[in-house]
Amino acid sequence: MRLECFRPIGHKQNQNQNKHDGRLSLGEFRKVVSWSKFLVSSGGKIKGREEDEEAEWSADMSQLFFGRKFASGRHSQIYRGFYKKIEVAIKMTIQPEEDPNLASALETHFTSEVSLLLHLRHPNIITFVAACKKAPVFCIITEYLSGGSLRNYLNLQEPYSLCLELVLKLALDIAHGMNYLHSQGILHRDLKSDNLLLGEDMQIKVADFGISCLENHSGSPKGFTGTYRWMAPEMINEKQHTKKVDVYSFAIVLWELLTALTPFHDMTPLQAAFAVSQKNARPPLPANCPMALSQLMTQCWSSNPNKRPHFEEIVSILNQYSDSFRQDPSFFTHHNPFPPKPRSPHLFHLCIPCICRNSGRRKSVAASPNR
Numbered sequence: 001m002r003l004e005c006f007r008p009i010g011h012k013q014n015q016n017q018n019k020h021d022g023r024l025s026l027g028e029f030r031k032v033v034s035w036s037k038f039l040v041s042s043g044g045k046i047k048g049r050e051e052d053e054e055a056e057w058s059a060d061m062s063q064l065f066f067g068r069k070f071a072s073g074r075h076s077q078i079y080r081g082f083y084k085k086i087e088v089a090i091k092m093t094i095q096p097e098e099d100p101n102l103a104s105a106l107e108t109h110f111t112s113e114v115s116l117l118l119h120l121r122h123p124n125i126i127t128f129v130a131a132c133k134k135a136p137v138f139c140i141i142t143e144y145l146s147g148g149s150l151r152n153y154l155n156l157q158e159p160y161s162l163c164l165e166l167v168l169k170l171a172l173d174i175a176h177g178m179n180y181l182h183s184q185g186i187l188h189r190d191l192k193s194d195n196l197l198l199g200e201d202m203q204i205k206v207a208d209f210g211i212s213c214l215e216n217h218s219g220s221p222k223g224f225t226g227t228y229r230w231m232a233p234e235m236i237n238e239k240q241h242t243k244k245v246d247v248y249s250f251a252i253v254l255w256e257l258l259t260a261l262t263p264f265h266d267m268t269p270l271q272a273a274f275a276v277s278q279k280n281a282r283p284p285l286p287a288n289c290p291m292a293l294s295q296l297m298t299q300c301w302s303s304n305p306n307k308r309p310h311f312e313e314i315v316s317i318l319n320q321y322s323d324s325f326r327q328d329p330s331f332f333t334h335h336n337p338f339p340p341k342p343r344s345p346h347l348f349h350l351c352i353p354c355i356c357r358n359s360g361r362r363k364s365v366a367a368s369p370n371r
């Protein structure tokens, strides 16, 4: 998109402008102009993660050019734009006058999202550019990712159609991003395919840190929750939770990659939450899913958070699978993550006569799936 399609805040628009040429429509322009009176004079500061650190994040609004709105969140509108000639996404949130509780929750989440994003630098985490806070309008500027969300991508695919190579690549991108996030002591708490964005080269970046928090401040997110279909049972039950809630959500995302379907699509989010937390329900394992990936998913969505692996381990397992799969495309057909346990020497000894006597029968007994 050409730079001249975008307008700095406060710039007058030509009324005859064509609505469909990538520029702002009159309505969109009026909205941005109405926000501009709040944004132009902004020069906010926000507390950094260190108690005494006040990090400057304030955007230079004269360098911000708005394009079209291309997405919406629950409480935000997302515009394309340019900031200092870099293509960006601009997330705008406006506090509702009529709902002071929501207004205050939105401010808390804006502050928390900025203070966390500010410190993150990783190829699989969305890059923060700048922000602007001038109540009742808040804006967060990040790099723009042209591939849209993973959910939108999956919606365009046939069920069960993603090739294993792509599933492994995307799963590894997510696991790398999450491993980095956890290494920084941050819990995401809303990991889902809508919050995973795709770059041009199908590189995934983790986004939307609105309800994320530092590990040692993991109380319930005031005013908001994550999304039930992806939420770990202990978080649904509002119990104390740890980094492992993200591992649970990762398992659901892995299931989405393998099926391209929406988890618990035949239930409302509340029904899904009840089924997961009270009946230990999980999405059905795909029939043709390699056993190695089924085992990883099952482990990651275990109801006991201590049985879920850390992301470091997940990265290492997925790396191993990717390497083996690259070298031998039939790897997943042969690989059995549950190798039969070696028999104890005592039992082996006892079996010898019976093997000798019934050598023909032994084969079929060993092959019995019930053993």
Ligand SMILES: Nc1ncnc2c1ncn2[C@@H]1O[C@H](COP(=O)(O)OP(=O)(O)OP(=O)(O)O)[C@@H](O)[C@H]1O
Binding pocket: 071, 072, 073, 074, 075, 076, 078, 088, 089, 091, 126, 142, 143, 144, 145, 146, 148, 149, 194, 195, 197, 207, 208, 210
């Ligand atoms: N940097 C970006 N590049 C491309 N698309 C983006 C970007 N940021 C957000 N989006 C799009 O906007 C949608 C909503 O963004 P985001 O999840 O950050 O908003 P939100 O208000 O926190 O949403 P919600 O509260 O509903 O989860 C994303 O699912 C994605 O499709």
